[in-house]
Amino acid sequence: MKHSFTMTPCGDIGLMIRFEQRIAPDILHSVTQLSSRIAEAQIPGILDRIPAYASILVCYDPSKISYEELESRLRLFSDEQEAGETGIQRKIEIPVLYGKPFPEDLAHVAEHAGISAEEVIRIHTANEYPVYMIGFLPGFPYLGNLDKRIHTPRRKTPRTEIPAGAVGIGGAQTGVYPIVSPGGWHILGLTPLRLYDPSADEPVLLRSGDLIRFRSIGEDEYRQIQDTGGRLCL
């Protein structure tokens, strides 16, 4: 691996792999590479992997593999070469109907930044956002690379219900709520795409390493995509 990592026990059912603790594309690359290497190795006793910003939690069954054995198996990966940066990185466009359902939030973000609502939308749709990790809710992406001009502190009073598909800003982060949830982010708009669909074979649309771009759409297109079930044709 390009970056070295440490391993520590996480209770009696987890092993935490940690890289240098920073949010950066090169660390993300090491995380996704190591995570897929571990998956390919099919080590008996591993139940699950949770890749995050700069760590991978490996969940295991201690009746099948001991911590020491797991640790020594995983240590072998540290000497392996990483594939180059040219690995397949999916690019996914997320259509957004901005200004819905809480137009006051878009206005607040604009006011906080000292710019117009149109300018907020232009900035939000300009960047490409890497998916650093999925967690917190089913299919919830933690995105990086939000333009500093539209960083906005969270709402003082969180809402008890934010609808599925809400695209929001919380501090330096932007993301999409895949299911109805309470939340303190400012909601810029709504996407008709379903990021989490429990009836699908692949329940979750995004995965870490994907590159996201938002595109502003009107109500007609919103309804069209919604009518097709909110599925994305990749």
Next chain:
Amino acid sequence: MFIEVKQAGALTTVQDQGRYGFQGQGIPVSGVLDPLALKTVNILLGNEENHPVLECIGIGPVLEFTDPVYFAVSGGAFPAFLNEEEIQLNTVYQAKKGDRLKVTYSAVHRSCCIGFAADFDLIPVYGSFSTDVRSGIGGVEGRKLKSGDRIELKNVRTRMPGLKKRNCAPYPAKEEIITLRILEGADAGAFTDEGRNTFYSSTYTVSLQSDRMGFRLEGPSLETVDGNDILSAGIVRGAVQITPQQPILMMADHATTGG
């Protein structure tokens, strides 16, 4: 045949040991809060250890059976009645056609499991029957049971050899204070010595606001080291997450990441 849910209880769901392999996508493991109760009830009934059961939290349900079925109740000390007669925990009984099973509530325990010598006619989702209400998957339509539900049973076993011996002792009487053993995690350095000392020397009470996601512990808060910015990372069941208000013990439906 089917089980008719006369009264759903507070939070009655179909659970097994849970689903692994999807936490990287934000889908929690779920499964019973009390894996020992799941195994016990299934071993008594001669099922696979991971056979799905009805888990009851808070107040149990009232169920009516349309045909005979063997069942057992295991886990927390929830007094239970077959028709009007109280039954023992960890003991296999046969319900007759039209019988009613009423599981009440426990003042000291959180959950119990009702197992059956039959299969629920349900479809497993991502390898498990466990219900996760928040993700809307598993069990009956991804939700808790409600009064009027009918759960179809199939492969109902009509013989139960050695019925009289199919029982074991329930949990010992509750200890007032339970000592949990802790293995410090990678973030333990986020607390001052004083903060850790507080944690190890205090008694915490499980809050009534606890649920299947986590048990909130009421007690003294912990002093943290300033400017310690923890990046979000995966969490395991049993982890103790320290929030500014209180420690939370992560349970079956806990979010896959935190921090």
